[in-house]
Amino acid sequence: MLDLKMLEVLELRGTHHWVPSAQRLFGGQIIGQALVAAAKSVSDNLYAHSLHCYFVRPGDPTVPVLYQVDRTRDGRSFTVRSVKAIQHGQPILICQASFQVLQPSPLQHQFPMPVVPQPEDLLTVEELIQRYLSQADLTESAKQGLNKLLANEVPIEMKPVSPAHFYRFASGEPRRLFWARARGYIGEGNMKLHCCVAAYVSDYALLGTVLLPYSKYKARFIASLDHAMWFHSTFRSDEWMLYECVSPWAASSRGLVEGRLWRRDGVLAASCSQEGVLRVKPVTENSKL
Numbered sequence: 472m473l474d475l476k477m478l479e480v481l482e483l484r485g486t487h488h489w490v491p492s493a494q495r496l497f498g499g500q501i502i503g504q505a506l507v508a509a510a511k512s513v514s515d516n517l518y519a520h521s522l523h524c525y526f527v528r529p530g531d532p533t534v535p536v537l538y539q540v541d542r543t544r545d546g547r548s549f550t551v552r553s554v555k556a557i558q559h560g561q562p563i564l565i566c567q568a569s570f571q572v573l574q575p576s577p578l579q580h581q582f583p584m585p586v587v588p589q590p591e592d593l594l595t596v597e598e599l600i601q602r603y604l605s606q607a608d609l610t611e612s613a614k615q616g617l618n619k620l621l622a623n624e625v626p627i628e629m630k631p632v633s634p635a636h637f638y639r640f641a642s643g644e645p646r647r648l649f650w651a652r653a654r655g656y657i658g659e660g661n662m663k664l665h666c667c668v669a670a671y672v673s674d675y676a677l678l679g680t681v682l683l684p685y686s687k688y689k690a691r692f693i694a695s696l697d698h699a700m701w702f703h704s705t706f707r708s709d710e711w712m713l714y715e716c717v718s719p720w721a722a723s724s725r726g727l728v729e730g731r732l733w734r735r736d737g738v739l740a741a742s743c744s745q746e747g748v749l750r751v752k753p754v755t756e757n758s759k760l
C-alpha cells in the first residue's frame with residue numbers, strides 16, 4: 472500500500488488501495504506514502520523521529536499522487552526533508568519529516584502504558600460486527616450501517632478494548648483504546664517501513680475520538696487538518712500495539728486528538744497529535760451508525 476514508483480530521484484508516485492466511504496483519500500495513506508518518499512532520500516543509518524503535515528486539499532481517489540521531495544537539510548545528527556503530495560498540479564499535503572542517527576542517552580522516561588485486556592482476550596472488529604448483526608432487534612438502518620463497516624476492507628486489524636464505546640453505542644469520555652496491527656507480514660529489520668505503516672495506522676479512528684461524548688450527534692463532515700507524529704523506539708507495526716486516543720479539546724467546529732501507540736511490552740513506541748474539522752448534525756432515532 473505504501474509502495475511508491477520512483478519517477479526521478481526526488482519524485483515518486485503513489486496509488487490507492489483502500490479509500491474510505493467519504494470518497495476522499497485516506498489521510499493516513501498520504502502521510503504514510505509521504506514518509507516513504509522522504510525516507511527513500513536519506514541514508515540507512517538515519518531513523519525517522521518526527522513528521523509534521525497539513526492536509527490542504529482533499530485527495531482525489533481517481534488519480535495517483537505525485538510526491539516531490541526537497542532535501543531541506545542534511546546535518547551531522549538530524550536530517551530534514553520536505554515533501555509535497557500533489558494532484559491536479561496542486562498540493563494536497565505538505566509534510567516535513569526529520570530523521571536522526573541513533574544517539575543513546577541517560578535521559579529516559581515515559582508514561583506507563585494503560586492496563587487493558589490482552590488482544591487474545593478481545594474480539595476483532597469483524598467478529599464484533601458479526602455478533603451485532605446476529606442480534607434479533609436490530610433496525611434495518613443499523614444493519615445497513617454495520618454491513619457497510621464490514622465491507623470496508625481496511626488493511627488494519629483492530630480489537631477494541633471497549634466495543635460499545637468504540638462504536639459510540641453509548642456516550643462516554645473522549646478516549647478510545649484499541650489494539651491494532653497491519654494486516655500481513657512485514658518482518659523485522661526495516662524500521663523506516665514500520666514507521667511509515669504506523670503513520671498510516673495512526674490516522675484511522677483517531678479523529679472520531681472527538682465525537683465520543685456526543686452520541687446525540689453524527690458527523691456531517693469530518694476531515695483531518697494536520698497531523699504530527701513522533702517515533703520514540705523500535706517497534707513492529709505488524710504486531711499488536713495498543714492505540715490510545717484522547718481528545719483534550721473541541722470547539723469552533725474543530726477538535727484536537729492525541730494518540731499514543733504502545734508496544735505490548737509497555738514501551739511507548741510513538742505519539743501523535745491531530746486537529747480536524749468536525750461538522751455535526753443531530754442523530755435521528757433510526758440512523759445511529
Ligand SMILES: CCCC/C=C\CCCCCCCC(=O)SCCNC(=O)CCNC(=O)[C@H](O)C(C)(C)COP(=O)(O)OP(=O)(O)OC[C@H]1O[C@@H](n2cnc3c(N)ncnc32)[C@H](O)[C@@H]1OP(=O)(O)O
Nearest residue numbers: 491496497498499526527528529530637638674676694695
Ligand atoms: C469506529 C471507528 C470506525 C471508523 C470508520 C471509518 C473511518 C474511516 C475514515 C477515516 C478517516 C480519517 C480522517 C481522514 O483521513 S480525512 C482525510 C485527510 N484530510 C483531508 O482530506 C482534508 C483536506 N483538506 C480539505 O479538504 C480542506 O483543507 C478543508 C478542510 C475542507 C478546508 O475547508 P474550507 O476552507 O472551508 O474549504 P472550502 O473549499 O471553502 O470548503 C470545503 C467544503 O466545506 C463547506 N464549508 C466550508 N465552510 C463551511 C461552514 N462554515 N459550514 C458548512 N460548510 C462549510 C464548503 O461549502 C465546501 O463544501 P462542498 O462545496 O460541498 O465541497
